[in-house]
Amino acid sequence: MSATLPRTLEQAYAAVVGELGMASAGWLFVSEVAAHAGDEGVEAFADELGATYPVLDAVARQWLDGRRAPQINAKGALDALDGATHVVIVGLESLHLDGFVAAAPAELGISLLAHRPFPVDWERVVANHAGRVDLLYLDSFQSMSGPKSALLGFAYGVHGDRTHVPPLWARVVGADVRAQFRSLVGWDALGSEMNVYPRWLTEVGVDEFTHFVGATR
């Protein structure tokens, strides 16, 4: 339990964070570091990469506080979408998306907005969902708008009445778009506040969503 941390962990995390998601990749890395280097290793890992990847830092702190797996409130997300026949997902968290797709009724259409600040093989992302998820792009996602359509975006932690979301959410949810969808659902994929500057993310009010789903039920 005392393996030295390799010097290339930042490069390794950056290689997969786009496709797995900041929190999902964080849990994968933290659990492996813990398995080989113990809590000391997790602490060192958070100190080394935390400033660059605040979600990873928060996941590491959760691990050190005793949590051993992410909380995935797929039921809560589905409840918030009640009445929608199609959902457009903004952002990517593979563990949460897997849980959501597995729990979603077959008649619910699921699209994923293909836009990330990190490299992503989108063909592979949708191939993981056996035809249940299709891709939409920023210039055409409004084709899915309508009274039975909803937007679902991943958020990272809540502090007071504020939360953090990927900048893409802010770009998508303009005044015109807000009126075109049945509901704008935020889903906390982290479950704790971030302790460092929220790089890669932007702050919004929780009340900007029509529904906000916590990490736990």
Next chain:
Amino acid sequence: MSAALLSAILVTTIALQALLPARRLLIVTLGAGLACLASTLLGTARTSEILADVPWDVLVILVSLGLLSQLVAESRLFGVLAARACAASRGDPRWLAIVFTIGMYVMSSLVNNLTALLLVLPMLLKLFKLLGVSQRYLTWTLGALLVACNLGGAATPIGDFPAVLLLGSGSMTFSGYLVRAAPATAVGLALLLFLVFGLVRPERDVEKSPISSAISVRAVSALYRHVRVDRALLVPSGAALVAMLVAWTALPTSLGVTPEIVCWIGASAALLARPKLAEKLLRRRIDVEAVLVLFALFVMVVAVRRSGVFGEVTRAIEHLPISGTGQLVVFLLSAGVLTGLFSAGPGMAAMLEVADGLARTQPPGAVYVGLALSVCAGSSLFLTAATSGPLAQALTERADLRSPGGEPLRFGFLQFLPVGLMSFAAIQIVSIGYALLAVRLGW
């Protein structure tokens, strides 16, 4: 006059396209046009006669096999196999490199090299990022992968252009080529593995970390967690390929069902399994660049052949004051070096004309398979000698790999050179060794 001018156009065009790969299409199409003009004005042959001599069958095979490769690629087979290869290697840099090198050899023997590389390299580069590799490891592993790609392409008559040309031109039958070339290239692969992973041992300076290994395996598993091979696509493609192999091997020549017809019908049958996807592949994914380059090269080679130059080269080799076997060795060495300088397409297209002459006095199997192996050696000499080299360079640059110390890792002409020189020597030895053995045994 005619022979000199047409040869000058061919050589200049080949040299220019090698020097300016970014302008390759423009250079070769212009060269082909000039060759037709010169040939017509000098009375060597009219353009219609040159066009009639172009081996269209080879182009049909090339396009059909390319489409079949795309179908197999769309089935996600290669991605799933790459993920399994990673799991099998347990994130160990040495085993990872060996497994991927062997896998690339097998894959490129069935689909074209560019498709194989495009599908596997992004995954491998991601793995390199996860593992944190050194410059030396990157150079030798990617180098070995490219050479394995070339060897796989030469292993079967459908693997790469030089072998396709032999099949399409009727120089060799499908099974005749396969039973000779597959074992020879397998020997070449074994030699490559021994030299790179037995002697050079590129993994020696990679910082081994159980954390990196474990994360690599888990991360790749996570990326492919629910990805499954699309059997509805793979099965028809595989069945079509098997049917084509059977037809190439079993149909009697007297029937007149030539390899290109088999390929054409086989690929079309496979495409019928997914009409919508087929239409997309036909409209957008045919490798127009490869087809145009080869067409232009064929036009120039036909013009030069009609001027009688290749016959003179053959006679010059035959008049060398050495034995017939020695002449064959000189020919194979020349083919290897010329391919290294001018790349595989031009090298093979030009040297095949000379090979036809040599095959009248030497066992054809020794000449043609020896030529294919020498072209393979030449393709492995420089990073620019095969189209897969610049592609690997571009993908590696885009991946922005860093060493554990943070220095950027490169894979360019100079980095590849030691791998290329060693591989060229090794495969050329296999080529000459094979040819001498074939002459001795009368294959």
